[in-house]
Amino acid sequence: MSVGTMDKTGTMDRVDLKALISATADTIAAHADELTTLDQAIGDGDHGLNMKRGFEAVRAEADTFAAKPLPEALKAIGTKLVMTVGGASGPLFGTLFMALGKEVSTEPDRANLAAAFGKAIEAVAARGKSQVGQKTMLDVLQPVHDALLRGKTGAEITDAADSAADATVPMKALRGRASFLGDRSIGHMDAGARSVALLVRAVVETIKGHA
């Protein structure tokens, strides 16, 4: 199956879901140590390993997922992440994909994708009982959603994601383990925010590469 995405001019390009799975698993694997180091600074230090385990589990069943229509594929990938990532990241990243699958159409245009992404962010916020500004993955998801809505290019979207992850450094954590540290959480990037930025870049570059 393929994922249809609409670029700014409304041209449909089609991307193999397997390529997306492979690109996201690659980037998580390549940055697993970095993610763990970020999480060690202000968390429990398992984020990199947990994310790698989850995305490798998704990669291992890429053929099965790719055979499904996009909504079902995303829901199944989300469930797989819930079951394999462990830690709070499992339900949070899993919910992101599951909710995306619930809202997205079989061949989404940009408007549908943006709307579905917005709903998925709401689901993640509800799952984590969190909101933007608390030094979490939401602090990258929200700017990416804004960029999607505003018709930004792929490069602008990845830039927005990277800047947003950087912007978590001076924030004080109000959710998760890092919040136990209070002011001492200031000065470190949130590992979940960094993961989202990595995933966004992998997805955008894969889609661009197929355009």
Added chain:
Amino acid sequence: MSNVGIVIVSHSPLVAEGTADMVRQMVGDEVPLAWCGGNGHGGLGTNVEAIMGAIDKAWSEAGVAILVDLGGAETNSEMAVEMIGEPRAQKIVVCNAPIVEGAVMAATEASGGASLREVVATAHELSPS
């Protein structure tokens, strides 16, 4: 068994098992009880599949109260309840209480035949509001 069941979910299997031992000391076999802990790969953490299994094991038609330690245990427990789905999900509550005291108090309440609402309220009394 008609008494409310108790599930203990800790990041550490040692904490979960130790808490379950303390519960057993109070209530014996009068309350369905299950525990899980660890990430399923030998490390600290919690695991949705294991939590779903523990809920099955401690299942009671009167309901199940889950006691958790840190954030990930709560998030994973809520995810497990959602994946179990209705009609059982409405009879499962993730308690906001300290795990050891909450489990012992909740189980003691449950052993007297209290309803799920009463069991959960007993656990919640332990948390500063």
